[in-house]
Amino acid sequence: MCQAHFTLSSRTPRAAIVARPTQRLRIMRSLALRFRPARLASPLCCLALCVPFSNALGQDPKPEAAAAPVQPETVTRPELPEIPPDADELKLRPDSDGKLKFNFQGQPWSAVVEWLAEVSGLSLDWQELPAGFLNLRTQQSYSVEEARDLINRHLLDRGFTLLKDGEILSVMKITKLDPSLVPRLEPDELLDAMPHDFVRVTFPSIGSPLRPPPRICVPSSAPTAN
Numbered sequence: 755m756c757q758a759h760f761t762l763s764s765r766t767p768r769a770a771i772v773a774r775p776t777q778r779l780r781i782m783r784s785l786a787l788r789f790r791p792a793r794l795a796s797p798l799c800c801l802a803l804c805v806p807f808s809n810a811l812g813q814d815p816k817p818e819a820a821a822a823p824v825q826p827e828t829v830t831r832p833e834l835p836e837i838p839p840d841a842d843e844l845k846l847r848p849d850s851d852g853k854l855k856f857n858f859q860g861q862p863w864s865a866v867v868e869w870l871a872e873v874s875g876l877s878l879d880w881q882e883l884p885a886g887f888l889n890l891r892t893q894q895s896y897s898v899e900e901a902r903d904l905i906n907r908h909l910l911d912r913g914f915t916l917l918k919d920g921e922i923l924s925v926m927k928i929t930k931l932d933p934s935l936v937p938r939l940e941p942d943e944l945l946d947a948m949p950h951d952f953v954r955v956t957f958p959s960i961g962s963p964l965r966p967p968p969r970i971c972v973p974s975s976a977p978t979a980n
Contacts, residue, residue, distance in 0.1 A: 835860025835887050844869045853895035860887045867916075870905055871923045874898050880925035884912040903948040915952050 839860040846856050846869075854873065858866065863883045871878035888908060896904060902923075906916040909925070917924045917935055926935070931952070938954040939947060947953055 831886060833886055835889075839865070839887070847873060848898060849895075851895075852897060854898065854901045855892050855895040856890070856901070857892070858888050858890045860889065862887050866905065867923075867925055870902055874902060874923060876918070876921055876923040878923050878925075882914070882927050882930075883925060884909065884914055886912075899948065903950050906948075906950045910950055915950075917952060 837860060839858075839862065843856065843858055843861060844865055846854065848854055863886070866888050867880065867883065868878060888905075890905070890908065892904075902916065902918075909915055910928075913928050915926055915928055915931070917926055917937070919935070919937065924935070926932075933954065936952050936954050938956075941955055941957055944953070944955060
């Protein structure tokens with residue numbers, strides 16, 4: 755909105771505007787020259803300029819597109835199973851042939867190693883165990899020693915291992931493993947060791963008159979588990 759300011763000189767008699775047309779014309783010209791528009795940059799005008807053009811036309815602004823969610827590179831396994839574990843799964847004992855065929859679903863590691871020590875006839879010792887749980891379903895029967903090696907394989911995947919020393923079954927974290935606790939074997943005893951056992955072996959140097967070390971056979975397949 756614009757404002758016009760008209761200024762009359764105090765030295766011009768009011769009667770001259772009415773009585774003398776020539777002077778009245780001069781006064782009107784003078785008034786026209788003194789016409790001044792008001793400043794447009796008023797706070798009201800600035801506020802109007804800050805309003806989006808779409809709002810000024812009575813239109814709703816378009817909503818901004820939502821950013822696509824970032825997909826994680828990996829999926830973390832939950833610490834607890836979706837279905838509570840069945841305690842009857844841990845009541846399994848070797849059959850008449852000394853074989854085991856088991857199905858563990860969501861069993862915590864503490865319960866698994868306690869069951870393993872019991873069916874092995876060993877005392878259990880551990881200070882740390884993996885977090886989470888074990889799902890393991892076998893399609894064939896295993897001896898107690900083979901079952902212990904199978905479970906040891908999954909402990910190794912989690913940074914732990916089983917050590918058997920006499921009548922003691924220990925669970926150790928690999929990063930804290932004391933080498934003096936690892937059983938020592940002779941080279942020719944490796945064929946009798948289980949594939950996932952931790953052992954210490956001293957091999958003869960090349961050119962030694964002692965017999966060379968035997969080849970180590972590793973099974974090519976194993977049951978699946980998660």
